[in-house]
Amino acid sequence: MAQIGITGAAERAEAPTAVRWKVFAFVAVLTVINLADRTSLSVGMPAIAKELGLSPAMQGVLLSAFFWSYALLQIPGGWLIDRMGPSRIIAGSTLLWGVFQTAAMFAMNGFTLLLTRIGLGVAEAPLFPAGGKLNALWLAPQERARGAVIMDSGSYLGAALGGAAIAWLIYALESWRLAFGIAGVVTIGLGFLAWRLLRDDPAAHPGVNAAELAQIRAPAPQEAAEKGRTGDAVAARVVAPMMLGRFGWAMMNFGLLTWGPSYLAQARGLDLKAMGAATFVIFGAGFLGALTAGFLADALQKRGLRRGVTLKLLLTISGLGTLAGFLLLPHVAEAGTAVALLAATDFLLCFGSLYWSLPAMLAPPGKEGTVGGFMNCAGSVGGIVVPIAAGLILQATGAYAAVLTFFAGCAATYVIGTLAIPFARRGAAR
Template sequence: MFSASEASTKAAPGRLPGALWGVLALLVISVAINYIDRGNLSIAAPLLKEELRISPAQLGLLLSSFFWTYSTFQIVSGWLVDRFDVNRVIAAGFLLWSAATAATGWIHSFEMLVVLRLVLGIGESVAYPCYSKILAGHFPEHHRGLANSLIDAGTKCGPALGTLAGGLLMARFGWRPFFVILGLGSLVWLPLWFRWMPRGQGAAARRAADAPGISDILRHRAAWATFGGHFCGNYFWYFLLTWLPFYLVRERHFSMREMASLGSLAYLVTAAATTAAGWLSDRAIAAGSAPSRVRKTCTGFGLGFATIILGVTAIPNETASLVLLLLACASYGVFASSHWAITQTLAGPLAAGKWTGLQNFVANLAGVAAPAITGFVVDSTGQFFWAFAVSAGVALAGAIIYTFGLGKVAPVEWAE
């Protein structure tokens, strides 16, 4: 049997070998589970708030606590995947975050819920550095665009499935059994990973000694532009991921079942837009369009048009409001199809892991900011309008950064 990296050299130039399709499928499944686990607390928020008698500000603190460790451990995780076997690092992280999810179902205090969210963040922090390491080391350049788009689609399909199944199951059985079953059931992924994980070091690892350091990356303006632009995009996304279920139930007065259906539809629209935009952008580049123009158009237009989300809370009509929500989600999906492709083009295989860790560290500080700021704004004003306005303003700032601050998207020439 060939290893995944060996198979990539034996397949026809235009085709992705079967072994790598298996690896990619497991990565997509893992990121879907990853996002279900990080978002399931927001689905349970309407029930959990009443049971534990916590305020909107406390709820915002609880929803943001995951990102305290998720963000701060990104750089550590980037070092781990460069230092140790990436296949075992992602397996260890998967085991840790699944255990934290299952344990949440048995917790009865606000303080212990915060602790388990911190543990969940540590486990999930390994995911994206591992994905970048695996894609850079085992996937040919001309297949990384599709691979990134499918992984990003998994981040949308996960919340869609979690919102639909979680909302329906919680409405029927309560929130605790859902956490226990999800955490323990996810462990089925681990033996499949050890069976199909890529073998060998991969192309990037063979030149690890030549890789640039963190200080080398931080000296480039493009790095700071990707950090800031991604932060803005993440603020928009984590605002939806953590507060949309609560908004639909408490502000729009939908039932838990209706919230589950509408919330999952929003995530599915985002996933479809991400996949379509990723495929179309790769086709445009293959046809001769400049990669810089294509990638910057996707990120700038996507975040810029996503600002229509402000109309969601400003329009009383439910149908029109939901149409705007879906359009805003689709626009975000266009952005999400290209932001990691930009990073991987700029960094190249040698720096993709460290650049990813640094970028995800900065970007996921938005996961701390968005839930907490939203909780504070809602608590202070008693309504969601200004929370939506802040999210739209941050998205617009991201569009400006990608359009005017990034510069040309081309591989960085690292010093020898």
């Protein structure tokens, strides 16, 4: 009898495992590779454009093409994630985009390169909505801001490390084709690893103990008051402002990802090695900004600040800060100062990673993938529009000042959409 009591006490005292954070760390690794593959075209564009004879307008089309299929599949992809589960979708998606990234090395002209970019968009489409679904399945409400930014921060680290790595590979191998091929093979290997490691249900993971499972399933005291949900329906009044804010944010984010390297090379006179270093600094600052936002959001909530207030505060600071940065940039003459200002701007811009905590917070139960798909569809449309718009503005004006002013307008859209999101039903307890 005493032995049973000792055993029971030991079980009650068992420390919770931390498998959920290992899962999100692995998803962050996938987002690192995701953005490295996605931005490889931007980094390689000066060499690719020279070899294939591409005009600025055609470069804009190629930089945009990824988002044509990526945006188209966001909503059906989110629906599929809710029905099949995120883990299998993530593994299959990773394998497939590795195949298309590898195929790009064989492109002989702008058209064949265009086809590989469309295929890459198809394959990468489900990753972030699936990550949003994992956020709802694997994390307690009071942990979801951290989970969202750990997942999404990988994209900025991918832009930083991936941009620098692709630039280095092109320089070292003297071939953008070999660089693309190496990136594709690495991605395929991670797809097989995802198939082995990820699970939809924490209880089905062999590494999760009872104490961690209890933490995952513990409700937040504020959750019932802050859902902003209407039965099982996806409420337009919730989703529409999320889409508007995400659209404005994505125009800036993907504007920097697609045209940032060309801006550094053409407007600031950086060579390939200096461009790779500057890209690392800028998007590395974005990585730190995303993590700062997530940990700060959860800390503020722990101190009693409502989640809706916390998120609106941090996201509004993000939008106003990026607006100021883009307006100031044309008035900076020295290249190093411009890189520092872009880094500070991207630090604040990447507070937008907090958006990936919204599907788990505001979607009806079981619809997190669908709501994440709607939100990311809006961001993907921004990804379609901004490379072409920036290319046309640049071709019309011959300078980047008008492009940067356009990005400032996108920051205003980001702020307006964020402020309009209803984080609580009227009359809800406060």
